Amino acid sequence: MSTEVRTERIGTTWLITIDRPQARNAVNAAVAAGLADALDTLEHDPALRAGVLTGAEGTFSAGMDLKAALTGESPEIRGRGFGGLTETRPAKPLLAAVEGSAMGGGFELALGCDLVVAAENAKFGLPEVKRGPIAAGGGVIRLPKRIPHHLAMELLLTGEPITGTRAGELGLANRVVAAGEATAVALRLAEAVTQNAPLALAAVKKIVRAADGAPEPDAFAAQREELKTLMSSADVREGLTAFAERRAPEWTGR
Structure with a gap:
């Protein structure tokens, strides 16, 4: 497994942490491979019932590592999408615990999860249009299905971020919590989910x-x-x- 993705077994929950704080947990090829491996473990280990995805040191993910992309490195895995996650269909519940920035591909990783717990001061945004591309890791496709059309279009066309509090108001987050509490609350929510069949x-x-x-x-x-x-x-x-x-x-x- 990639050293840039850490995993920990907490009861029947698999805690997956993107661990590139020096790059604001941006996703490069190593992170994508690590996330894919972590998700495979979640799927195939019968003792694991749910996963929680988060980022190290107070940042969820700044999205695609642009410097790595400029050298030709891909943050996608064929058949699995951005970060080895956005086009997968894991059978087990997957929760996102969002602290700090979930920008671009980071937001799309959260959209690829079943449940989202967000710190009130977290930032969600799809700024791709400010740089030329579009939010092609699920943002353009999924966001209009999650919130009203015009609100989704505002986020997609302006590229401006919203806070975790606003994400909760729009229905993009199941829980909005104090800064620093997202992972703990997500783990409790995962435990409640895993009591079920x-x-x-x-x-x-x-x-x-x-x-x-x-x-x-x-x-x-x-x-x-x-x-x-x-x-x-x-x-x-x-x-x-x-x-x-x-x-x-x-x-x-x-």
């Missing part, structure tokens, strides 16, 4: 993706197919049995 969590994510932009009949059809597998699982039987026996379920992911 892992197969059900994966099914929710899969169905939400299938329903995105699809006609309702097609979305319900996809849901029925997913439910066939889910309802025959040991976890559903365990959940129903635990409810009847008034005890906490013991999930196996099977």
Whole structure:
């Protein structure tokens, strides 16, 4: 794993930290590879139920490392997108804990997560248009789906940032917290998520993706197919049995 991405197991949560504080945690090829490796571990380790993505020393990520890009280095991984994340479809829940700047690709990494916890003084922005490109790591595609059209267009066309507080007002953050508290709160939120059945969590994510932009009949059809597998699982039987026996379920992911 890249030395520019640190990981830590905290209970059933995989804490992933971009660790390039000298470059404001900008994403270069090494960071992209490290994030891809960390996400692979999250996906394939049955003891891990959720991931939290953050940045070292009070900055989430300044986005693409422009100096590295000018030398021809790519922050993308084929089939996985910017930072090895933005075009992936992890089955397990992934949360972003945003302190400081989440600019450009950093904002797009957060948009690639399922839940976002933001410090009130964090900065979210897509300034690519100020430099010539566009927010091609998911910003142009995802942001208009998350907030009202005209507000998304303002962020995309002006390139001006908003605070974590404003991100919460727009619905881009699930929790807005005091500076320095984002990771701790994200870990608590991840723990609450991971109390639930892992197969059900994966099914929710899969169905939400299938329903995105699809006609309702097609979305319900996809849901029925997913439910066939889910309802025959040991976890559903365990959940129903635990409810009847008034005890906490013991999930196996099977």
